[in-house]
Amino acid sequence: MLESYLPIFFMIAGGIAFGVVMLKLNEFFGPRRPTEEKFSTYESGMEPVRTARERFSVKFYMVAVLFILFDIEVVFLYPWAVSFRELGYQGFVTMFVFIVILLIGLYYVWRKGALEWD
Amino acid sequence: MEITISDLWQSAPMVSLTLTGLVALLVESMKGGRTTAVYGLSLAGCALAFVFSLWSLGSEVIVFNGMILQGGYASYFSMVFTSSAFFTIVLSRPYMQRLHREQGVLYILILFATVGMMLMASAMDLIILFLGIELMSVCLYVLTGFVRTKVTSNESAVKYFLLGAFATGFLLYGIALVYGTAGTTNLKLISQSFAQLSGNSLFLMGAGLLVIAFSFKVAAVPFHMWAPDVYEGAPTPVTAFMSTGAKAAAFAAFVTVFIRTFAITGTPISEVVAFIAAASMILGNVTAIAQSNLKRMLAYSSIAHAGYMLSGIAAGSAEGETGILFYLAAYTLMNMGAFGIISWVEQQDDTKLTFDDYAGFSAQRPVVAAMLSVFMFSLAGIPPFAGFFGKYYVFLAAVKADLVWLAVIGVLTSVISVYYYLRLVMVMYFRDGNATIEERVPGFAFAVIGVIAALVILLGLYPSLVVDISKTFFKL
Amino acid sequence: MILESIVFYSLAVASVGSALLMVTRRNPVIAALYLILNFFCLAGLYLTLQAQFIAVIHILVYAGAIMVLFLFVIMLLNLGDERKLSDAISPRKIIAGGLSLALLLELLSIFVTGTEGLPEYNADQALQVGTVEYIGKQLFTKFLFPFEVTSILLLAAIIGAILLAKKKPD
Numbered sequence A: 001m002l003e004s005y006l007p008i009f010f011m012i013a014g015g016i017a018f019g020v021v022m023l024k025l026n027e028f029f030g031p032r033r034p035t036e037e038k039f040s041t042y043e044s045g046m047e048p049v050r051t052a053r054e055r056f057s058v059k060f061y062m063v064a065v066l067f068i069l070f071d072i073e074v075v076f077l078y079p080w081a082v083s084f085r086e087l088g089y090q091g092f093v094t095m096f097v098f099i100v101i102l103l104i105g106l107y108y109v110w111r112k113g114a115l116e117w118d
Numbered sequence B: 001m002e003i004t005i006s007d008l009w010q011s012a013p014m015v016s017l018t019l020t021g022l023v024a025l026l027v028e029s030m031k032g033g034r035t036t037a038v039y040g041l042s043l044a045g046c047a048l049a050f051v052f053s054l055w056s057l058g059s060e061v062i063v064f065n066g067m068i069l070q071g072g073y074a075s076y077f078s079m080v081f082t083s084s085a086f087f088t089i090v091l092s093r094p095y096m097q098r099l100h101r102e103q104g105v106l107y108i109l110i111l112f113a114t115v116g117m118m119l120m121a122s123a124m125d126l127i128i129l130f131l132g133i134e135l136m137s138v139c140l141y142v143l144t145g146f147v148r149t150k151v152t153s154n155e156s157a158v159k160y161f162l163l164g165a166f167a168t169g170f171l172l173y174g175i176a177l178v179y180g181t182a183g184t185t186n187l188k189l190i191s192q193s194f195a196q197l198s199g200n201s202l203f204l205m206g207a208g209l210l211v212i213a214f215s216f217k218v219a220a221v222p223f224h225m226w227a228p229d230v231y232e233g234a235p236t237p238v239t240a241f242m243s244t245g246a247k248a249a250a251f252a253a254f255v256t257v258f259i260r261t262f263a264i265t266g267t268p269i270s271e272v273v274a275f276i277a278a279a280s281m282i283l284g285n286v287t288a289i290a291q292s293n294l295k296r297m298l299a300y301s302s303i304a305h306a307g308y309m310l311s312g313i314a315a316g317s318a319e320g321e322t323g324i325l326f327y328l329a330a331y332t333l334m335n336m337g338a339f340g341i342i343s344w345v346e347q348q349d350d351t352k353l354t355f356d357d358y359a360g361f362s363a364q365r366p367v368v369a370a371m372l373s374v375f376m377f378s379l380a381g382i383p384p385f386a387g388f389f390g391k392y393y394v395f396l397a398a399v400k401a402d403l404v405w406l407a408v409i410g411v412l413t414s415v416i417s418v419y420y421y422l423r424l425v426m427v428m429y430f431r432d433g434n435a436t437i438e439e440r441v442p443g444f445a446f447a448v449i450g451v452i453a454a455l456v457i458l459l460g461l462y463p464s465l466v467v468d469i470s471k472t473f474f475k476l
Numbered sequence C: 001m002i003l004e005s006i007v008f009y010s011l012a013v014a015s016v017g018s019a020l021l022m023v024t025r026r027n028p029v030i031a032a033l034y035l036i037l038n039f040f041c042l043a044g045l046y047l048t049l050q051a052q053f054i055a056v057i058h059i060l061v062y063a064g065a066i067m068v069l070f071l072f073v074i075m076l077l078n079l080g081d082e083r084k085l086s087d088a089i090s091p092r093k094i095i096a097g098g099l100s101l102a103l104l105l106e107l108l109s110i111f112v113t114g115t116e117g118l119p120e121y122n123a124d125q126a127l128q129v130g131t132v133e134y135i136g137k138q139l140f141t142k143f144l145f146p147f148e149v150t151s152i153l154l155l156a157a158i159i160g161a162i163l164l165a166k167k168k169p170d
Helices: A002-029 A058-082 A084-111 B005-010 B012-029 B035-055 B073-099 B104-122 B126-144 B151-182 B187-192 B201-218 B226-233 B236-261 B268-289 B294-315 B318-345 B366-380 B386-400 B404-430 B443-461 B464-471 C002-024 C028-048 C052-077 C091-113 C123-129 C132-140 C144-165
Strands: B061-063 B068-070
Touching: A002 C002, A058 A084, A058 C052, A058 C132, A058 C144, A084 B012, A084 C132, A084 C144, B005 B012, B005 B061, B012 B035, B012 B073, B012 B104, B012 C144, B035 B073, B035 B104, B068 B073, B068 B104, B073 B104, B073 B236, B073 B318, B073 B443, B073 B464, B104 B126, B104 B236, B104 C144, B126 B151, B126 B201, B126 B236, B126 C144, B151 B187, B151 B201, B151 B226, B187 B236, B201 B236, B201 B268, B201 B294, B226 B236, B226 B294, B236 B294, B236 B318, B268 B294, B268 B404, B294 B318, B294 B386, B294 B404, B318 B366, B318 B386, B318 B443, B318 B464, B366 B386, B366 B404, B366 B443, B386 B404, B386 B443, B443 B464, C002 C028, C028 C052, C052 C132, C123 C132, C132 C144
Parallel strands: none
Antiparallel strands: B061 B068
16 A cells, blocks of 8 residues: 555656755856855855744734734645545535635734734 | 524624624724724624624524534623623723723624633534634733833733644643544534443543633633733723623533533543642632732632633532623623723722722712622622622532532632632722722723623622523533 | 565654654754655555545645745744753653553553454545545535635634734734
């Protein structure tokens, strides 16, 4: 039965191999004129290495929580999509109600300004 | 296998309350959404759900593919929950306005918590029970921490959440073991095979974990640690809601699983519950004596009351069930009344919460003092108030189930409890002082507490009003 | 069958190893990363049990979303230098160790007593239960009502998150 996962295994292996090969090719063919600045990690202009022990704004946390909540919604969509044909009209109505209820939540989130960064 | 219109119609209390919550949330989100509109809508939703419950009290059906029970037992509990929610909403408004923290979502969360409670009382499947407990608990965690500007409110919310999450773990593990041994989560099917299952140690372990989870929710010893701190730190109307609606819901789950599904009389489960009951009665009452803060005193008293009601569970009989049902109605009323009045006297900075702050209260506010005395007498279980008959029925059930020792502990600890309940009455009437209510109490809230006091007396005089109804509920 | 045994045992060793590494790491971020590795191993184990749905969900929700939240919380707490955390043996640790040992013995006893008293399961049926199709069908027919209730639960959680974590309450 494990054989049935073989395509997925190839997919993952291919994905990793592609990334590694591309990087290595670049290293091999690309011109290399290293300076100290170039060796440092690019962090959008921020200092790349410093202590990570500092306080993060609670805003990050709220985005993460909202992400999880809507992620769980997607979890329910997955088995629904797989058996969509079998479930037919009834299944559609069911998911419609589910999503409408969560849309009300999204509307609330939006109106309260929780999606804005400030 | 599908949700039909008739299913929805038969579960009108729950469905109407959910829809009210959703509409209220839309109103709250809209531009210029008025808090008053949400307040009115929420009250109307509770009243409507109450009327639907009252209406369906006589008929019992199992709907949604064997998932929930509607009517009868479920309707009775729905009435308790919706009244608790109604009173809480009425009391919250002036309280939150004083703190300048009034937001419409407060009422919406109370509505959704009530829907969770209804699910707990109507569950015919462990999955529904779990969802109901979670829905109620998530709303309560947030409500506890609603006053974000207060450290005590935040602290109690975190405590409640962390310990509540542990209790959920116990609950899920218990459900998993029960499912693993019974092969189903449907309570009706489990009750049919209970005779064989009760000898299985894995099943008993699962049942034991369920006892732990429910004991946490009803705040019974040794799973009571959270209650005093959370009751003290939460906004007082929310405390009232937790100690009435949430406690009643947890007992509804207890009764559903341990009396109506499992026949626990004479099993080790019954012994465990009896032990928890005895410990709660002793520890709750003895510790309550030492409290000077009224919210903490009522928290320990609520632990003790959980102990009294658990004697009914330990009995595991129909009498026990009837006793608990009556007790919960009485307890919801008297505790709601007591917390309501405390929330009026209390000051914004958490002062005026001790016994001493009530010195001379009777001279300043004679009517309110009289009502508070009614609630205290009833909580102490002094006839002719409702609290007396609650105790009478559960202790009677314990005696009939050969748990005489438990009833004796119950009676003795009740005597202890008289001391601290009447201490408040004594301070109000016989000690000099100028305790009063500083802010104006809205007429509506005042009238609601008056009605509650009247009901406490009415149920004490005519307990059969409730008892006769609860005897007709069918068994699984 | 040999292939399956190899896959199972290597995943089992990796999951136990990553779990041990997780609880012994002093740096919480590294511990969290080992937890992610552990989740992946568990997902692999679920796949060998033909429980594809739970395997996918495990990666999607736990290794993905929940772990992001874990890392945020670690950073929000601002623990400071974790080397300062005491390592002394306290009575609390001894009690916790005793309880863990009791749990281990309890689980081992199940291996001794076997599956006596448990309902019989048909192996073919058990294989079917974990598939996405089966779960979808059950969820949207038999467990339709609990599914709808979940949406209310999620909604309550959304409201709660905003109420408690929004920076500027209005």
